[in-house]
Amino acid sequence: MPEFDVDLFVIGAGSGGVRAARIAASYGARVTVAEEFRVGGTCVIRGCVPKKLMVYASRFADDFADAEGFGWTVQKPVFDWPTLIANKDREIARLEAAYTTTLERYKVNLVKERAVIEDRHTLRLASGAKVTAKTILVATGGRPYHGAAIAGIEHVISSNEVFHLKQQPRHIVIQGGGYIAVEFAGVFRGLGSEVTLVYRGENILRGFDDDLRAHLRSEMERRGIKIVTKQTVTAVEKVDHGYDVALSDNTQIMADLVMFATGRHPNVEGLGLEKVGVEFDARSGIDVDEHSRTCVENIYAVGDVTNRINLTPVAIREGHAFADTVFGKKPTKVDHTNVPSAVFSEPELGVIGLTEADAVKSLGKVDIYKTSFRPMKATLSGRDTRVFMKLVVDATTDRVVGCHIASPDAGEMIQLVAVAIRMGATKADFDATMAVHPTAAEELVTMREPAVRHTGSAAQ
Ligand code: NDP
Secondary structure, eight states, X not given: OOSSSEEEEEEOOSHHHHHHHHHHXXXXXXXXXXXXXXXXXXXXXXXXXXXXXXXXXXXXXXXXXXXXXXXOOOOOOOOOHHXXXXXXXXXXXXXXXXXXXXXXXXXXXXXXXXXXXXXXXXXXXXXXXXXXXXXXXXXXXXXXXXXXXXXXXXXXXXXXXXXXOSSOOSEEEEEOOSHXXXXXXXXXXXXXXXXXXXXXXXXXXXXXXXXHHHHHXXXXXXXXXXXXXXXXXXXXXXXXXXXXXXXTTSOEEEESEEEXXXXXXXXXXXXXXXXXXXXXXXXXXXXXXXXXBOSSTTEEEOGGGGOSSXXXXXXHHHHHHHHHHHHSSOOOOOOOSSOOEEEOSSSOEEEEEOOXXXXXXXHSEEEEEEEEEOOHHHHHHOOOOOEEEEEEEETTTOBEEEEEEESTTHHHHHHHHHHXXXXXXXXXXXXXXXXXXXXXXXXXXXXXXXXXXXXXXXXO
């Protein structure tokens, strides 16, 4: 008789949990996964996937308008919100089923209920059943966080609800200046809503390269998105036909939908983690070592619940590395440096590595190459838009240490730039690479003169 009911019990069937379960099972482990909501987690159910489908929907507006300059006559296009939501829901249901099938194929036992940790080796399910496990993996993700309560907070939606609205808002106020806020500002504007984005700081996307932030802001404003900075929403009052939204400067905005995208918190509460001695870091994430192990020897955590880098591919890598390490006899660490990412704003952003400011601080001698140009398609469409690209180069080693792009398909471009940067490509390597003409990406290998040369010394 085995000592435990299962070798691995995973709490949470999101990207990290499912990958860990599947790989552990492929090594012969007996695995159970508990999921209290839907299989697939944030990314599949109410994150990256439905968001990207809505981004696609929103971009047709530009395509219809741009077609005219190329000789097309397009009747006034009509958009139907319920059709988009229904089609999107069908695709999400298909993906959820595919995730479930994958788990079944690997003989992973899926229990669709909440599980909490009773002691280091015991879990209790919502139904009351107990399961003992040799190893426990916590992969419970995160959830939207609204910040301090304000009057009328019950009227405010988050990114959980935005995917299920019965109708499209005429005017949406979005609070926040991060990934989710700028992405949904673009989605709703593209679909024809009026959009006001309220951000508490000087400029949106804090932590991104300053030139890129400035560029995105001006492009968003050019598209008609109203960006209000250095303000917060202080109250939301229900009135006839919508909401009266009060800002910290005592101004008011009328809107028929208010959404906060003010960050996410790890799902750590009520899981029994404190009881068994699992510790948390300063940002409330589960504290783990380089192998995703908590301070309790047989309990591990991956993905957003650890609050390291909250991106799906990172959670997947962490889940895979955990399974390789614990069940595959292949100790594997995830490298959290040089992680590329995209923001599906309008225009799209693709980024990797150091910003100019960070490079100057950490390296001192830094060359900056940047370009801003009108994309070829805009010549005939007449669209008033520009592409922006920047390379950050360590002037001592000539290595490219950062790349920041605002352009159609920037996410696709940065994926490939990331390979070069991870391999240690130098600016000379970029220069020696033949351009692909005519593309926007060719500018990445044709910038010759630094726009700025920082000659200082690195901070100690
Ligand atoms: P972010 O952390 O990216 O942004 C949160 C924003 O809310 C910031 O602008 C922050 O301001 C502001 N904020 C925080 N607290 C308050 C407050 N109390 N009052 C007013 N404003 C506040 O979080 P998101 O919710 O946008 O996204 C969560 C995470 O999900 C992202 O960080 C990312 O890791 C992931 N994600 C990735 C996507 C992608 O890869 N394309 C898409 C969507 C999400 P300040 O800057 O001043 O702190």
